[in-house]
Amino acid sequence: MSTASISTTPPPEKVVPRREPKPGLILATIVTCQLMLVLDATIVNIALPKIRPALHFSEASQSWVLNAYTLAFGGLLLLGGRAGDILGRRRMFVSGVIVFTVASFIGGLAVDSGMLLASRALQGVGAAMAGPSMLALIITTFPEGAPRVKAMSLFTAVSSAGGSVGLLLGGMLTTWGSWRLVMYINVPIGAVAAIAAARLLNESPRQQGRFDVPGAITSVLGMSSLVFGFINASEHGWSDSVTLVAFVAAVVLLTAFVITESRVEFPVFPLRLLSDSTRARGYGTYVLIVGAMFSMFYFMPQFMQRVLGYSPMRAGLAFLPLTVTLFAVSRFVPKLLPRFGPRPLIAVGTALITGALFLLSRIHTDSGFTGALLVPFLMFGLGGAIAFSPIALNIMSGLSPRDSGAGSGLMQACQQIGAALGIAVLVTVSTSAEKGSHSSNPNVNFTHGLDTGLLVGSGIALAVFLISLTLKPKAPAAGAVPTPAPAVE
Template sequence: MSTASISTTPSTGKVVPKREPKPGLILATIVTCQLMLVLDATIVNIALPKIQTSLKFSDANLSWVLNAYTLAFGGLLLLGGRAGDILGRRRMFVSGVILFTVASFIGGLAVDSTMLLASRALQGVGAAMAGPSMLALIITTFPEGAPRVKAMSLFTAVSSAGGSVGLLLGGMLTTWGSWRLVMYINVPIGAVAAIAAARLLNESPRVQGKFDIPGAITSVTGMGSLVYGFINASEHGWSNPTTIGVFVAAVVLLSSFVFIESRVDFPVFPLRLLRDSTRARSYGSYVLLVGAMFSMFFFLPQFMQEVLAYSPMKAGLAFLPLTATLFAVSRFIPKLLPRFGPRPLIVTGTALIAGALFWLSQVSIHTGFVTGLLAPFLMFGLGGGIAFSPIALNIMNGLAPRDSGAGSGLMQACQQIGGALGIAVLVTIFTSSKKGSHDPNPAVNFTHGLGTGLTVGAGIAVAVCLISLTLKPKPAAPSAGPAPVLE
């Protein structure tokens, strides 16, 4: 089996002095970049009508403004994570941020649909290079215990709330300016973040090994096929021949990937990481919970604009209480986790998310924001702030430094797969339910489909809650001591 060697020894004998670590500034840089990558998945949503008019997209091709980014990002995450382990996480992170920033600038200059779609795919490549290295850099910068819990709590809060921030920011930019601003806004942020990362971060020790070329090919094509399958299913249905063919290809390619990874010395993703039952269940929980979360971020903005006649900016502002609550609650996780352990927090948080989604499923065409939406939004923010950080820590804690890039790559891949899966499944259910409602008022039919989709989303959150009950309980630790070791 052919592999390409990667030298792990500097070509010169010079000793590169290490920078004095500045954890606060490092975390601020990483979190800012994560927010930029996460909100980019939703900030474009509200700008789509203006993009379609400006660049003359057809209805069929317009969705690829979103899909091009998702497909490149999701397909390359596993490879991006392992490349950081082998080539150096600082190098991958800075290179990815620069590529993402340049692609954003090109997208803002787009004169036709092809140029914009190419820039969106290039953004996805940059995100896949930078994304996995962020988590790995947190793991290597902040020691296990209270410092890491605080850093991960902030990181996961940004990851969870970034979608709603994107809706708000997209509404503001498209209302006050041009759709091109949703691309240009990344340029100054990315430039400052790349410079800060280059100055603040020390290069991580490189894993001695070789690139697993067959594993890399099957992971990229397999993950890409899986994400594309979900995208195509949401647009053309599960029985569409292309959907079926792509899913079959994904099964074959990912099965080949697992077979290859079990037999090479330096795999793209070490399968031994899944032997830990708690970590394996946490990966699965992350996929499902992100899928449930997307049921709200996908349907509610449409409901607000199409049924309640909100402007794009007002729809974005409506998510502000949810975002603020999620961020506020996440700040208490470093105190709660050592005291209670992860299981009670995950169970409580997912139960709150399920309750919020079910509450939202009861909306009608007469629902007001204060009377019908505000309370479940706050409930969702409370649940998300409690649940996401412990799940992420269950995944990342205990990883050897040489595997932190691969482990974080799969975690972010789970986020992309969960979002694509959630939209594909719930859009199918929404469409079927909407067609089954024969009210002469289209708004009533839309709301009926929305209720069904959110009910299923609540059921997915309940499933995560039940999975969480199977986790081993952790003994409470003194609040002044280190955080408990998570399995």
């Protein structure tokens, strides 16, 4: 065991009567918070044209309104998952929601770019505290089988639809009010969610042991370097010296992290979770499919506003068919899983996403919404609804309660890495293709680059489809079904 470890063995705790479980209210609280965290990654996209002049951002620096959140969120997720296991998941969940809510309020008050960026980074810290505990709370609240499948289906539907909901809500708030509302909207939601969680949730038993300080440091710095490398690559290119330094640092730090985790008794992330080849491929699949899907959420709002001349609200409303389809179809996934298993559903869902992105890669400057965008949007929503819940269940199924925090932390880290990687790769591809187009019409050049990026996105989704054919469902692990235990405060 490392000598740099700090003892976190908790003192004897007061045992209190458990709250009577209210699964419906608990799930409503968790998915509401998840929606708040996920949509915050995109809700400011449409508000950026208003934020930039108001707070005097430059063309280059405005991207950090998005990046500051992604960097803090992605960099701290593994640590957040382990902290929930040690300190208690209810405590971390409620604390994270409070931090996120306070940060949102500060962001709404921002008087300059520095204040807004600091608030966005603080939002990412709160999200990293609360995020991993959400999936862990679902795992420990709902037993294996139909109850957990239904809960996970709703959670993943909210997670995959959050991007489009953010665009829709951002367009409405920006058009009808002020860009500050995209920050203030989180305040009442977060306050109610924090109060509800504190009243409804039983605290999880805290794990005994020592906190892995070297693992915490190398995981935070390594993950932050990796995410920053992808962010910088999307802005300055893959050969930029800062990008290369970030990736080298990420490799060194994450290698040190793996070595550390293999030697300590109480690691931040138990490497045994990756010894299951199906789960390991599930994590890889999640990174790739999120990266592919973000190509659509990143490119299409720009196309609709820049080429088709849509207002921010109209661009947001264009995602409504996708969002409605995703939520509507997600209700039937719990009935399909027991009958077909996860592999066929993942294959069908990723095939639909592949087809949707391919069709979108054929659009041109004269394309209209009904003729060119509606069908791919519906396919995209249908594919996301069918695929995401089985992918998540294949990753989380069989995890013991003691590993659920670390497992969910890595899953959400995969989502952030996938988004950063997808944007970095596809922006590089689209920018290169746009520069290679020599039309006198800049919209034609932009659309050519966009089409190329979406085509590469469809190729990534196709790779996920092929990987899905090799996945195998896992049997529940011993201890995977939670057993009642005294609540602690």
